[in-house]
Amino acid sequence: MNDIGAHLAAMRNTAPLVQNITNYVAMNVMANALLAAGASPAMVHAREEAAEFAGLAQALSVNIGTLDPDWVTAMEDAARVMNDAGKPWVLDPVAVGATALRRDAGARLLALKPSVVRGNASEVMALAGADAAGRGADAADEVASAEAAARDIATRTGGVVAVTGPVDYVTDGAAAYRIENGSAMMPRVTALGCALSGVVAGFAVGQEPLPATVAALAFYGLAGEEAAARAQGPGSFLPAFIDALAGVTPEALDRGAKVMGA
Ligand SMILES: Nc1ncnc2c1ncn2[C@@H]1O[C@H](COP(=O)(O)OP(=O)(O)OP(=O)(O)O)[C@@H](O)[C@H]1O
Ligand SMILES: Cc1ncsc1CCO
Numbered sequence: 001m002n003d004i005g006a007h008l009a010a011m012r013n014t015a016p017l018v019q020n021i022t023n024y025v026a027m028n029v030m031a032n033a034l035l036a037a038g039a040s041p042a043m044v045h046a047r048e049e050a051a052e053f054a055g056l057a058q059a060l061s062v063n064i065g066t067l068d069p070d071w072v073t074a075m076e077d078a079a080r081v082m083n084d085a086g087k088p089w090v091l092d093p094v095a096v097g098a099t100a101l102r103r104d105a106g107a108r109l110l111a112l113k114p115s116v117v118r119g120n121a122s123e124v125m126a127l128a129g130a131d132a133a134g135r136g137a138d139a140a141d142e143v144a145s146a147e148a149a150a151r152d153i154a155t156r157t158g159g160v161v162a163v164t165g166p167v168d169y170v171t172d173g174a175a176a177y178r179i180e181n182g183s184a185m186m187p188r189v190t191a192l193g194c195a196l197s198g199v200v201a202g203f204a205v206g207q208e209p210l211p212a213t214v215a216a217l218a219f220y221g222l223a224g225e226e227a228a229a230r231a232q233g234p235g236s237f238l239p240a241f242i243d244a245l246a247g248v249t250p251e252a253l254d255r256g257a258k259v260m261g262a
């Protein structure tokens, strides 16, 4: 892929309205990350309005981090609106293997064929039905162990699956890429994966899901590298990361992206 910076420029040019049905932990971080990246976030989850708002949104992210049954209904309704209108939506299957409510929600949402699934290795393995060692929202499996599960999900949905970790893996079931950008500081701040799923949704507006996802991950990881160079620890990393999301230019992304065919 040699047009990674162009995907960032296109996303910023669109400034897409991204609806997020996300968890309470992530809402603020995610909205700030989307704004800094150049998108327009809206956190809208009530059962009575989620589908109506989806009619206005250009992309949707659905995150099961702090769900309840009403939220699952809102997620399914909003996802159907996006599907009917041909608009992209992203599933973030937080801790999907942990409980029956999460496994059921994950299966229902997967059946609606998300444009992109973005999770850590343990989540992608659990979503595919494989044995996973995840503990709560944190990964306990290697990205490499989740590659077959990612291809399996992508084949079932016809969409893209992104497994994130030290080296990210992205596939549409046929082609695959690895992205080496990022910082070990990123998993030490909560909700950065959730926020990434929203950013992926923004990149998918008007762009092919596979290259858009690869570009979003490289962009996000590069911002992580720049923030880590300035931060003293996880606390100061977060504001530095928000600054870096706003500061990375398409030219810097073309220079700094570490993307390889897999
Ligand atoms: N050890 C690491 N080294 C470099 N980058 C990392 C590392 N771990 C995660 N990342 C990056 O952090 C970002 C978030 O991915 P991660 O896999 O931590 O999400 P997550 O587990 O869903 O997080 P959360 O549930 O807290 O939102 C991605 O851009 C990923 O590449
Ligand atoms: C910590 C945590 N618990 C539920 S959602 C969430 C945010 C990271 O996924």
Ligand SMILES: [Mg+2]
Pocket: 092, 094, 119, 120, 137, 193, 194
């Ligand atoms: Mg997560």
